[in-house]
Amino acid sequence: MLLLTHMTEIQKALTVTELNRGIKDVLTDEFDDIKVGGELSNFLLHSSGHLYASLKDENSVIKLVMFKGANLKLKFKPANGMNVVVHGRVDVYEKSGQYQIIADYMEEADGRGILQKKFEELRDKLVAEGLIAKQSNGTHRKANPRPIPSYPEKIGIITSPTGAAIQDMLNIISRRFSNVTVVLDPVKVQGEGAAEEIADAVARLNSFGGFDVLIVGRGGGSIEDLWAFNEEPVARAIYASKVPVISAVGHEIDFTIADFVADLRAPTPSAAAELVVKDKNDIAAVLEGNWARLNQALSGMTEKYRERLSWLGKTGLAAALKKTVEVYKERISSLRKNRVLSRPAELIDELRQELDDLEQREEKAYRHFMELKRRELILAASRLEGLNPLKILERGYSVTLNKLSGVIIKNAEDLKKGDTVELRFAKGIAVAEITETK
Amino acid sequence: MPEEIKFEDALKKLEKIVETLESGDVGLDESLKRYEEGVKLLRLCTVKLEEAEKKIEVLTKDKNGKATGTKEFNKPDSK
Structure with a gap:
């Protein structure tokens, strides 16, 4: 392109x-x-x-x-x-x-290629049957794996009695938790008839009974050496086992069909042994941890109860009682202070006195009001006095009226020669004739 | 020991007791009872841990491949 x-x-x-x-x-x-x-x-x-x-x-x-x-x-x-x-x-x-x-x-082509093809064919067949589940990451494992007991006491091992695998496993087990019984079912792990022997052993240990877990495996080898673990009888026997099975075939890189139908795949036989038989010190630590927690939980609980008891004894109950008493006391005293109940006569007297007081105050107010009015009256009277024309006349003034009309003359122009006017003085009246106006 | 309880079951029981006690959901009397039981289980587990009863056996079979029993496994000197 x-x-x-x-x-x-x-x-x-x-x-x-x-x-x-x-x-x-x-x-x-x-x-x-x-x-x-x-x-x-x-x-x-x-x-x-x-x-x-x-x-x-x-x-x-x-x-x-x-x-x-x-x-x-x-x-x-x-x-x-x-x-x-x-x-x-x-x-x-x-x-x-x-x-x-x-x-x-x-x-x-008729060596590894064919084996690989057979491997894939069986794997896919068992996937289709639901024995093997393909994982989301593309790997395969048993469809419904069961948990492996953490502390199995009776372990069945299916492998060659002379191979490296059993040696490795026993070495590890002997260094670890001692309270275990290991039962080896010796089988052929490669060559003609190996697959059938392995499959029979799985069934046999199941029917023999008492096992907590089975380990099926062998040490490393070529794909041809490991082939028995890729054969259908082995796969079906492992899947059918009532006792949980750990597969432990070859090295970490080797994957067999047995790994896909076992409840757990151990990368190597040694790893399988380490998985099932715990280190004695690790178990001791677990027990110690539980001992500590057990005691802590109990002392925590007794402490809690002690606290509750002491609270009830000292603070809680006493305070609650005291408070109740206090409330009642207060209610009683407030009832006592209420004189309607305690001294009704006194209250009536007091009310009466208050009424008298009110009366007195009313009277006083009335008197004050009247005094005010009287003064206003005097003031008004004195003002009226000032307006009285006679008062003015007393000071020497006089008032001129037209004799005929009786109208007070305020302007000379209202008069003409020959008019008769009346002059009113503070004391007495005189009549006069106008001789001239200016 | 009259009751043959497996180490794993004993430990599971013990852990459950510890959890219950830690939760504080049970009363004082019940707690004391559980505690006692827990101590018993702990003792049992410790005894089992210390027991040097490791056994390596090999299955014996008849001609038809049926299991007949077990016998002591003698480690082969070479592989």
Whole structure:
């Protein structure tokens, strides 16, 4: 794609080198981690140590190179006509424009490849049956695993009596919690009939009874060595076990079908032993912890009760009683203070006195009011006095009235010569005739 | 010991008693009773822990592969 874009955009011819380099980039990028199966042909082990061959099927062929370092690790002798699976990458030899597989690993197709396929087939079958559950992270384990007892006292071990596994487990168990009984059911763990022996042993220990947990396993080995633990009878026997089963097959990296149907997978037999038989000191610590908590809980409780008792005795009860008494006392005294109940006559006297007092105050107020009115009257009278014309006349003034109309003359123009006027003095009246006006 | 209780069951019982006591949900009389029981279980567990009764046995089978019993397992010298 990159190449095409390049050509159409630039519209320029590539050199052969450029083209081959471009092809090399694309191929090496796309096929840098491949696994391919086919038949070997044109096989040649060069004196340089490199291995050259072709890999073919019915319709197609591809060249293959395996360099010295890689082919030294081969576990079989390759030959023409052999079906193999190779792992490697595709590379382009720019000089000749040829592409080929650079293999870093090769195995017989009917060896590991077939075993892997069988493994996957059984696993998927048991998943479909619901014995194995595929986990969200892609791993597999028993569909409904049971808990492994923390302190099993009777442990059944199904393994070879002469293998490394039993040695490892017994070494660990002997250093740990002593109160256990280990019963070994010796079985063949590899080769013809091993699977059936293991499966029978699981069933046998179940019917023999008394076991808290079973460990089924063996030490490390090749996939062929471990194969019995990938066989269906073993898987079904483990799944059917009423006693919880721990699988302990090979090393940490080895996964078997037995691991997927056991209640717990131990990475190694030693790990299985450590899981089921606790360290004596660890258990002692657990017991001590419980002892401490037990005592603390009890002393905490007695302390609580003591506190409650003392509160009731000293503070609580006494205070409650005192408070009640106090309340009643107060109520009684307030009742006592109420004179309606205690001294009614006195109250009546008092009310009477108050009434008298009110009367007196009313009278006083009335008198005061009257005095006020009297003074107002005197003042008004004196004012009236001032208005009396006679008072003015007494000071030497006189009033002139028209004799005929009786109207008080305030203006000389109201008079003419010959008019008769009456002059009123403080004492007496005189009549006069106007002789002149000005 | 008349009652054969397993270590694991005894420890579980003990832990339950401790939890109950810690919760303070039971009365004083009941607490004392539980405490006594707890102490008994603790003693039992401790005895079991100290008991050097480790046994390594091997299952014996008849011709048909049926278990017949157990016998002492003698560690093989080499694997």
